[in-house]
Amino acid sequence: MATCLSRRAHPDKVSFRLYKDGKPKFTIFTEFRCPNIVEGTKVCEECSNKLPMYKYQANQKCDHGLIGGPYPKDSKLYGSPYYLNCIKNGYTILEIDEQRAKEAISKATMQVDMTKAKKVIKLSSKPKPKPKATKSAIPVIETTRATQESSMVTPTILESTELPIVVSDITVVKVRKIHHENKDYYFDEDSGKLYEANNGVGKCAGYYNTETSTLDPRAESDSEFNDD
């Protein structure tokens, strides 16, 4: 269950004043996270109806932004542009009030962090139920495990880098014998390559187009064939 991400202001009785020359002046509010439960939305229904420049700070209609996010112009919360402007103009905050305001922020933010942490746990625990769900995919799971282990052990990595080379050296291609321009060739239908036929499969002569019965000799300059 997630709770509304909306930042709200505590009622007046929890608020405090800013001082100048020993006299209390502007009222600053402390924040809390809206406790309403939400499903699939960031903010609850009431909090989605914010009214600009709303008269009462502690009313849900007053926009204070989202927990952890920037403070809107309307907000008179500790840390808001309104508050910072007061400080800039020489007003001071009592140490006890600042401590209280900071505690309120960390309390509201901590609730968000906890929600995030819960999400992370959910994500990391996701792969675990997977093997149970995919009953028929047991070999796949084993392969994944092997890959993870091999990436941790250096000698295994060396072995695995050799693998592709060995495979390409002994690649088995199915060929069929064809006659083209008075010569015999072996034709690999999968790759479209034509190999010279002299006592077995010889050099690659190029790409053969079965529809037009033409041989494309461009393969001679193809680096892939220079290895043959």
Ligand SMILES: [Zn+2]
């Ligand atoms: Zn709300």
